[in-house]
Amino acid sequence: MAKQTDTRTRIMNIAEAAVLAKGFDATSIEEIVAAAEITKGGFFYHFPDKNALARALLERYVAAEERLFDNLFDRARELSDDPLHAALIGLKLLAELFDDLPNGHPGCLVAVAAYQDRLFDADVRDINRRAVLGWRKRFSAMFSQIAESYPPRDDVDPDHLADFVSTVIEGSVVMSKALAEPRLSACQIMLLRGYIKLLFEPHLK
């Protein structure tokens, strides 16, 4: 039973890296089982078909991302009671997290699913949609709370601002991959942080 999860996890780790590097269709079961040192039959013991692998990968990825955001912004709230300051700390922590990845972020499975959605069934597409809506909900609540104490300098919809966070994260990963510049993501997230600061922080002059 420890072994089951071992092999299954090993399959998924290998598959995830390959999918992020060349797409889902180009990642063959053959190469996965070769790297995992099992046979094809072994793969199909763990997953009924290839689509089930996609689903499992995306579900795991989304759950992990959610946990990560939870931890990160919970930690930020521990460091400051003020909602704006906590958000700024959270974004800084996020940037640091990206900066600590030596080869840059390996890529976001949500973006892969978005860009290859004709490959997957409605089930997988729905998981993806819900995940992004979850991010919207999370950050929208954050910005709504900030807006209560800090009237924004610009009249922006909290949902749109929430999407802006996801937009910048997703976009920065694309950019850092395209340019092979691992540090780019962290830098872009700090720019986003600058915007949030500018938008909400009271002007002192």
Added chain:
Amino acid sequence: MAKQTDTRTRIMNIAEAAVLAKGFDATSIEEIVAAAEITKGGFFYHFPDKNALARALLERYVAAEERLFDNLFDRARELSDDPLHAALIGLKLLAELFDDLPNGHPGCLVAVAAYQDRLFDADVRDINRRAVLGWRKRFSAMFSQIAESYPPRDDVDPDHLADFVSTVIEGSVVMSKALAEPRLSACQIMLLRGYIKLLFEPHLK
């Protein structure tokens, strides 16, 4: 000769749409020639191999994008001599352009190449890198010029700010595809515009 470019263009249009919907590897030559109503031999008359198709698609896409940005920001400069106002007009025009696409932006081939780069040779990866560096150069020049007249409220590197434009565009396309919300991109670009405005526009109060 009109016919040659016709068929070649038809192949590329069909291929581009398919690649943006499911990735490069999953787009078979078989389905392309079926849709283009030619035989496989016909395809290989126009392209020596599948990688040549990828290269041709990316080159065409990058060139078209460059022309589009040229036209858009040239037009903006016609409408205002002031570099900041011209930039804000340019971003507004860009947002409108996105909003006019009824099904949303079909996707950016640069993002596809970034997320499936293990599929392509060094040649294709280089075209991609240069394209993104081109965007950086374009927008960096724009922001440097703005900064001459309008001291930014925040000390940001023009290159980073330039990348931020690309980041938001790329990210918003990912988001609008993931959520199947065609209008999202335009909205996110307007948020970016709001940031630029906030960053450079003199505070009146």
Added chain:
DNA sequence: TGTACATCAGTGAACGCGCGTTCACTGATGTAC
């Protein structure tokens, strides 16, 4: 404690299909004289 059976986590061989690529050929159009 020993035996019988069930389940788990795979193996290994086989399958047919679709893929990218090659190549000999062809009919229409263009060019030289």
Added chain:
DNA sequence: TGTACATCAGTGAACGCGCGTTCACTGATGTAC
């Protein structure tokens, strides 16, 4: 204007390989009595 040849833009058949999937089997571990 007619003929000979070249080029263009493909056709159509064939190729071998790798893909996802199936399935009968297996050896190790767990459970009942």
